Amino acid sequence: MKKITVTYSTLRILSALVLGVFLLLNPDAVNYVVITIGILFIIPGLLAFINYVLLSKGKRPDTVYMLGGLGSLLLGLALVIQPTFFVTVLMYILGAVLVLGGIEQFVNLFRVRAFIAVAKGFYIVPLLLFLVGIVVLFNPFETARTIFTLIGAMFLVYGITEIVYYIKFAHKKERSAHNQEVITQS
DSSP: OOOOOOOHHHHHHHHHHHHHHHHHHOTTHHHHHHHHHHHHHHHHHHHHHHHHHHHTTTSOOOHHHHHHHHHHHHHHHHHHHOHHHHHHHHHHHHHHHHHHHHHHHHHHHHHHTTTSOOOGGGGHHHHHHHHHHHHHHHSHHHHHHHHHHHHHHHHHHHHHHHHHHHHHHHHHHHHHHHHHHHHHHO
């Protein structure tokens, strides 16, 4: 029986598969991600605030350190309490960036047309950017769910591909190492 060893590669594959399945089964996971980010802001904020209170006894307090910790704590609490609001704001920003990017590319293509002929195919990407931006602006939360579903699918594909690569190439690596060992011993 062959011994199974846990390597970085194995952990990477398992993590990708678990994350992929989780995101596919929970398209609303976007809120959990925002809450997790909020917790990651709360922890250092609390630690900074506690350190400020404990370390400032008898010393001149570092107000900037305390304010940074308080800001981190408040942002973290806001993210945990209102994750949907932050997701919506983020998606509005993403939608606006896509719309503006599409418009900018259209303007650049129209400017270039004055000097050279521009094939119609070059207008496809700016049009797609513009249209996707509009969709995101009018339906931000559903778009976020779709993006997380796609990310989940891609993690799943990545994990499965890594397994296939391992199965396909691991025995060749072992055979190559064995052949090198035989050559060295000769």
